[in-house]
Each structure stands twice: as C-alpha cells, then as structure tokens.
Amino acid sequence: xxxxxxxxxxxxxxxPAVHYDxxxxxxxNFKDLLDAAGKGQVATVRRDSGTAAVLDAARLRHFLAxxxxxxxxxxxxxxxxxxxxxxxxxAADGATLDDAVADMIEALREYxxxxxxxxxxxxxxxxxxxxxxxxxxxxxxELRTWLQGIPR
Numbered sequence: 001x002x003x004x005x006x007x008x009x010x011x012x013x014x015x016p017a018v019h020y021d022x023x024x025x026x027x028x029n030f031k032d033l034l035d036a037a038g039k040g041q042v043a044t045v046r047r048d049s050g051t052a053a054v055l056d057a058a059r060l061r062h063f064l065a066x067x068x069x070x071x072x073x074x075x076x077x078x079x080x081x082x083x084x085x086x087x088x089x090x091a092a093d094g095a096t097l098d099d100a101v102a103d104m105i106e107a108l109r110e111y112x113x114x115x116x117x118x119x120x121x122x123x124x125x126x127x128x129x130x131x132x133x134x135x136x137x138x139x140x141x142e143l144r145t146w147l148q149g150i151p152r
Contacts (some may be wrong), residue, residue, distance in 0.1 A: 016070045017042035065146050068130045072104065072147045083126035083147070088128070105143045 018036040020026040034133040043054040081100035084091040094100035112135040118144040119125040
C-alpha cells in the first residue's frame, strides 16, 4: 500500500499524515517522506510488526531540549568548578565554570557513544534514550545552553 492521508474533522485544518506500509513503498517515495517530516507532518513506515517515525532533526532536538531537563548541578570547590548530573555516571571539573561546562559536554558526548555502543539495553541506562538523542542532535553551543538552563 502507498500513502495514506488522514482527513481532519470539518472545521479543523490539519496537516495530512504520511504513512507507508512497507520499506519498499517508503523507498519509492523517500523524497515525499522526508518532505512530510520536514513540514512537521506525521510520517511513518511500517516494517514487519513495527512502525518507525521519520522526524525532522531540528524539530526533534527542540522538543527534547524542552522535555529533557539537564538537572546539572554546579559546585565551586578547591579553587575550581565541578559539574555533575545526578543519576548519571557523569562528572566534569575545570579551573573556570566555562572549563567545567566544556568538560561536561565532552563527557555527555562520550556517554552518548557508550550508550549507543553497549548501554542502551542496560536496565539502569535504557531510559536515557531522550538524553542520548538530545546530545547527538545538538551542537556544543546548544548543549552549553541546555546545561546552563538557558531557555531558547
């Protein structure tokens, strides 16, 4: 089956959703699938018993930044700064706050790589999917802003 578009109730203006019932159909209409995702439309592909959503990365990153709190804690100690995130095996230190934040960004990137390599199914790490997506979709400046809790 090809594209299935959903109609909105009378009086409600909605963007149609784009669904493909197979990876073959999605490949044949890949441009349309990406265009729909870029516009913010629901865009899905069924494969076997699962359904995958195709999303615009910038939209997903913006959403994740809003719903995944950094919870970063900053401590001034011994003439320097420490940053840690409770519940995660991450800590960073620096002579200045900027240095400590830069070190935490590096630690977040290393954690995201470790999560994708081996931690994604570990019971105490599997729920960090949103954090990993946010880290992977963010620039260093975006992570700095997120860590410091500055709304964007």
